[in-house]
Amino acid sequence: MKASRFFIGTLKEAPADAEIVSHKLMVRAGMIRRVAGGIYNYLPVGLRSIRKVEAIVREEMNRAGAIELLMPSVQPAELWQESGRWVKYGPELLRFKDRKQSDFVLGPTHEEVVTDIARNQIKSYRQMPVNFYQVQTKFRDEIRPRFGVMRGREFIMKDAYSFDKDTEGLKETYRKMYDAYVRIFTRLGLEFRAVAADNGSIGGSGSHEFHVIADTGEDAIAYCPTSDYAANVEAADALPLVSQRAAPTEPLTKTATPGKAKCEQVAEYLNIPLERTIKSIVLATDNEGAEPTLWLLLLRGDHELNEIKTAKQPGLADFRFATEAEIVAWFGTPPGYLGPLNTKKPVKVIADSTVANMSDFVVGSNEVDYHTTGVNWGRDLPEPAVADIRNVVKGDPSPDGKGVLELCRGIEVGHVFQLGTRYSVAMNATYLDETGKPQPMVMGCYGIGVTRILGAAIEQNFDDKGIIWPEAIAPFEVVLCPMGYDRSDAVRERADKLHDELMAAGIDVILDDRGERPGVMFADWELIGVPHRLVIGERGLKDGKIEYQGRRDTEATLLPVAAAAQTVIDKIKAALAH
Amino acid sequence: MKASRFFIGTLKEAPADAEIVSHKLMVRAGMIRRVAGGIYNYLPVGLRSIRKVEAIVREEMNRAGAIELLMPSVQPAELWQESGRWVKYGPELLRFKDRKQSDFVLGPTHEEVVTDIARNQIKSYRQMPVNFYQVQTKFRDEIRPRFGVMRGREFIMKDAYSFDKDTEGLKETYRKMYDAYVRIFTRLGLEFRAVAADNGSIGGSGSHEFHVIADTGEDAIAYCPTSDYAANVEAADALPLVSQRAAPTEPLTKTATPGKAKCEQVAEYLNIPLERTIKSIVLATDNEGAEPTLWLLLLRGDHELNEIKTAKQPGLADFRFATEAEIVAWFGTPPGYLGPLNTKKPVKVIADSTVANMSDFVVGSNEVDYHTTGVNWGRDLPEPAVADIRNVVKGDPSPDGKGVLELCRGIEVGHVFQLGTRYSVAMNATYLDETGKPQPMVMGCYGIGVTRILGAAIEQNFDDKGIIWPEAIAPFEVVLCPMGYDRSDAVRERADKLHDELMAAGIDVILDDRGERPGVMFADWELIGVPHRLVIGERGLKDGKIEYQGRRDTEATLLPVAAAAQTVIDKIKAALAH
Incomplete structure (x- = not known):
């Protein structure tokens, strides 16, 4: 890709409404632009990262046996009345009337719609398990949308809904989804933690959250460094800190x-x-x-x-x-x-x-x-x-008895949940079991906040120059910065050659042929957060060298011209080899 | 892909509300399911075809230099008030209030949002031309949604918006889009015609429609078989059929x-x-x-x-x-x-x-x-x-003087339009020209109805057994039907081998391992419209043969086992070689 054929919309200043670093940097890097509160355009640079997240999510969902479909944004109120959520769901549920005065909602999730599909399509235990997923635009009318894509109103989610014949089946499907999520967040290159949203042990839990670890996270997480215990502080069991009551010694x-x-x-x-x-x-x-x-x-x-x-x-x-x-x-x-x-x-x-x-x-x-x-x-x-009515604190004994708890902060980017029969009973989604008796389907649901992942990744990976993308979701993996693309044949030819070599190797490369000054060029790509940079200059070429700098490197290193492309290819492949 | 890991939802009966063949067949083939009037679930089979259309559209848009972004569904009323469409647009525009009683619309198109992006991002003539596109879910509150995906309320569109510094630039961009559309519909494998939506000549026209030719089309198209003239009958110029008035000969x-x-x-x-x-x-x-x-x-x-x-x-x-x-x-x-x-x-x-x-x-x-x-x-x-106030009729002289007109019917699946400065003037989207003077940007817009293409393709390609997909948008390119997958080792091994060979060649193959009877299996895949079928049976294998049948073939032919995969690969590659 050549930058002259692409759209770079970097800004010097962050907007006044941006409170957190990921929001500021996404706007400044030209990834998003505000349309209304909590509603954004995803500009070309931003969309590239979104598509990379989506692709990894799809690959792992497919590998785990989930089947992709696509449900609508606009959903009839009738389905929500059946499930009971028409009444129970708060004002985050955007309700409206169509031209015929029928009630609709703009879908914040799709339990009702997918349960309606299942009750129409699944008749027998032989058709299960089945796990439907979609990558779809959701709407939640947050009272205070903020933090850019972290708490938006319109956002992209991957949501999956599984149907099993019994709780055992659900547990098996749930485990597959849990494992798929671990693979997804690992491949995305994020430091994350799966935490129990209730009692903290994987086997027995009905719900886990996947958090990207970041100091700015909204959620507090308790974990045990010497075991695999981890739970949202909201849910972490607090053991009594005094094991046995001592006899009174003081007078009242x-x-x-x-x-x-x-x-x-x-x-x-x-x-x-x-x-x-x-x-x-x-x-x-x-x-x-x-x-x-x-x-x-x-x-x-x-x-x-x-x-x-x-x-x-x-x-x-x-x-x-x-x-x-x-x-x-x-x-x-x-x-x-x-x-x-x-x-x-x-x-x-x-x-x-x-x-x-x-x-x-x-x-x-x-x-x-x-x-x-x-x-x-x-x-x-x-x-x-x-x-047990208190929050755990640092140093508390881990509920699994295998150490003491540490606390950290996280940003929730995924959630797996054993729904059970809540929706299938309410909406009469039954199948015929082995004996021909109707039984409610046993459901699970599994969400990933696709656009939110971008914000979380940035909260975890940035410096004072801008974003530092993990390779897997960088809008471009490597940028070529030629010094004098228009002036020097040697520079232009070498830059074009590198561009073609990297493209041929399947690398996402952008060649900055805009003719900007080096300072502007470097600042733009550091802000955008491209993880690898090659600088092609006349002087270096005379010495047979090209300058390489990783986004986290404090200094550039000189590579022999002939080795430059392969060095970058190797670095990127190594980073993606999860 | 094995059918047991996929979701096949074929139906014997079409729903009562399905009036046209594509609607009936899409429901029966398990491609779509109604959620509300004009609002559908795209089931796994349907989504596969949608994704194939999207991929071809993206490739050709990118090749033509357009840049993908993603704009939101929910748009603030302010932008529509600026353009004047808040008042002018009829009740197809779904308007609603959010929880703070602010006015919003569910976007039927995105001229306002994209013009807002352009006026904020484009400052100089040097930044143009630029052509932004998206593949996005739209909503139009049709008074009478019908015909399945042909006239839905929620649907997927590719919409593009170009910004040029002058009309000449627009004409050049328009020509590129016109050519890209020709490539897109050619690659999709559809019989189509680009028709002038106004005066009928490509060079001078401000608007063209792309129609899939089908007897059931809503639009009448006039075209000249001996020239490239084609226009929607709505717009086709009717020449006087009497060239000169004769003198009166009869009394009143x-x-x-x-x-x-x-x-x-x-x-x-x-x-x-x-x-x-x-x-x-x-x-x-x-x-x-x-x-x-x-x-x-x-x-x-x-x-x-x-x-x-x-x-x-x-x-x-x-x-x-x-x-x-x-x-x-x-x-x-x-x-x-x-x-x-x-x-x-x-x-x-x-x-x-x-x-x-x-x-x-x-x-x-x-x-x-x-x-x-x-x-x-x-x-x-x-x-x-x-x-000129009449519709042209068959036999009329072609307005280009190069023959006589024929009529046919078409389904509009694409539209390219020279907008000019309508939105840029209303919304003050200006750039600084070479002399530093502000000028309104000159816009074009270019739409393709992604989901509608599926319906149109079916209206053009079906028989009494079901859909006949062009290879490019078939949910699967070839189906393997083993006779006794569970009973016969020879059949299962050969079917699995073929499956793996075809997969390795990049062919979209589905192996029907559901254990259905041959009649059910054949009927399902004929209904779904998979263009190529291989039947693997014990008897045939004993003779070293596998049965091949193209979806349009009236009879099967026997292929040597060793040649079966390659024969199908060659047929598919030939069909896709546009």
Whole structure:
């Protein structure tokens, strides 16, 4: 490809709305252009990378036995009413009416449509397993689209939906998809981690997320460096940090802690470890026609509430945080000095599993400026309900017992999920089993955010000059920068020859024949992030040399002219050899 | 590919809503499934053909120097307001509001979005010509979606938009696109015709349509077999069939023609050629706050009105057909015996260019059951306004003077169009010319209906067994039908070997290992339309033979086992060698 026949749209400045580096660099590199909030044009440079991601995804999906089809963007409301999501799905679901006033949605996912296909096409257990996938444009009406392709409204996804006759079959299909995803992200050249979206062990889990590791990631991930345990912090099991409760040693003592409303302040003031203090969090659940139920959740002072795990506790599915008025009414005091002792009205107490094993601990006295020390379960308080309701922290024991947890941040780019029969039961997608009895199909779904991968790859691979693409998804693998393409026959002939040699070897090469100054040329390709560069100059050619620089290299190296093409070919092939 | 790893969804019956053969066959062959009116799932078999069309389109667009990008489906209303199409575009434009109550459209085309890209990216004449294209899903809210993929609401299009600095540049780009389209439809293996959408000569025309020739086509096409003239009948120039007006020879005579309201009846009753009669068509144009203007259009009895050309006449842009009440008020008689003589109120008369040169003709007398013969311009009537307002008919002289016209029917699958500065002026898309002066970019647009091509190809290529695909867009090029794949080692081994040989040669082969009976197997693949079939049976193998049958062949032929693969490879390569 010659640059004069292509479209390079680099910019000096990033747009004002770009908050994160991948958004800034994608705009500056001429990969995307904003059309409306969360809606982008994919310019030629950007589309090349998208197509490379898609190609790898397709190859691995096909290899794993999935079959490609294409479902529409515009979907009739009837299907969503059948599944129940017409009502349940929030305003991210873009609903509209066509000219005949029929209701439609712009598809954010395709469970309904694919289940409709399956119930019409699959009659017998003999036709399963089947796994349909598509690479398709989705729409989600995000309330706050931002971060470029990371949280867009219109975006490209690979979504797959599997149909099995039973849970065993689903587990087998799920494992194949899990393996395919590992291959996909490995081939893409990304540092990634598959993490359990619920209980953390691959075999038993119903759901895994695939995260590209990046400091700027929205998600916190807990992993064990000495085992294969990894889970989203949202879902990671937190083991009790005190294995057995010690006997009480201190008397119950009400102590003045003036102005010390936070656990950290109390610990410092009383000169005790933060691990002896207990944090009180008050939730409420509403009861129709009656006053709400208030819940007091107790966490160790250095721990944080995990709302996902909390919502899984009996009675707490629809919890909300209590209002200050409610807290005053139930505890007799505003937030700051709350605790389980002497509440004004009864509350339901849940102790985090670590808290449940603590003794001689400190809680608020339900009186401004007072805490109570030497508190003990059984002696001073009834035994509490116990649950895992906190986020894991660095240093926690790994739930698999094989080490301690580390934390990192990640960007979710893939998700595999065992749906089970949720959609097939709601939409009556049944097959006849070996005995001729109708059974609901057992489904899985498997998504990859194609356009999001570009943003994630950049968050993981950039420097102050621009993007640093992994070879597999670079818009071009190598750029040829001739010094004086128009002026020097020797330079032009050598550049053209290199171009043709690299093309013939199947390398994605671009020859910058635009006639820009070297500084502009280098800056453009560093910004765009082409991983390999060859500079062809008259002086070098006189010495039989061509200058090579990898995008991560701090300096150029000189290659003999005759070896230049092959050196680059070898480097690229090595990088792609996953 | 083995059929057991693929998804075959053939049906015995076509759906009730399928009116035309391509719609019926695409559903029966398991290529498409209806999701809502005009909205389809493309099942795996169908998607394979779509991808093949897309690949050829991309190759030829790239070869012609066009650059691929991807624009969004969801477009902000602001851009459409700028171009003026927010108001002008009819209800086919699906408009909706997002969750913030901002107006959007689901893109039926992308002139606005691409012009917005161009005005932001192109600053100088040095950056042009540039031609952006995409393969993208469009939505048009057709009032009566039908005919499967032929007139769908959601469909896949290749659309390209070129930007040149002047009209000369546009003409050059247009010619390149025209040539690329010829290559595309040639490579697709379709019988097609490029027809002028306006004046019929390639050099001077601002617009051409590419039609797949099929008896079931919606469009009538006029072409000259002895020259390269071809035009949509909507646009084809009709030359006067009488070159010079003869002097009157008959007296003006009012004649009883009881019950003979049609020209054909009058000609028969009076025993004169139909070519002597004149047909009266009454149009009306509305005048605000005043009574409408009535127009009498005169055509030779055997000719039909061309509404497109009529609307181009001065004053007739917004014409409608007159109501019966208006006709009675202006002519003093209901339709059937109308004519230009003695109207009750003044009407504007336009004579078709053939009529204008006629003499001694017959018109209605504006009195029920009476016609007037021997009518002559100048003598009995004032000289009329003259215009080309009729459809050409078979046998008309070709407008290029190089023969006579033939008619055929076509399905429009492509369109190239010289837009000029319509969008660039409205949206202020300017560049700086050689003298540093801002000038509007000169645009062209170029569409191909990717999904529609499948329907058109089938309308042109089918029989009572099913589809007959051209090799280039067949979902599979050859099917291997083993007789007893599960029972016979010899059959299975030979089938697998053929499969691997054909795959290695880059042939799209499917091996039917489903274990279906031969009749079912053959019927499925004939319905799906795979162009080549090899049948591997134990008996044949004993004789060293494999049975070959082309999809259009009436009988099978026996091939030596060793030659079977190569024979099929040669046939396919020959078919693809355009």
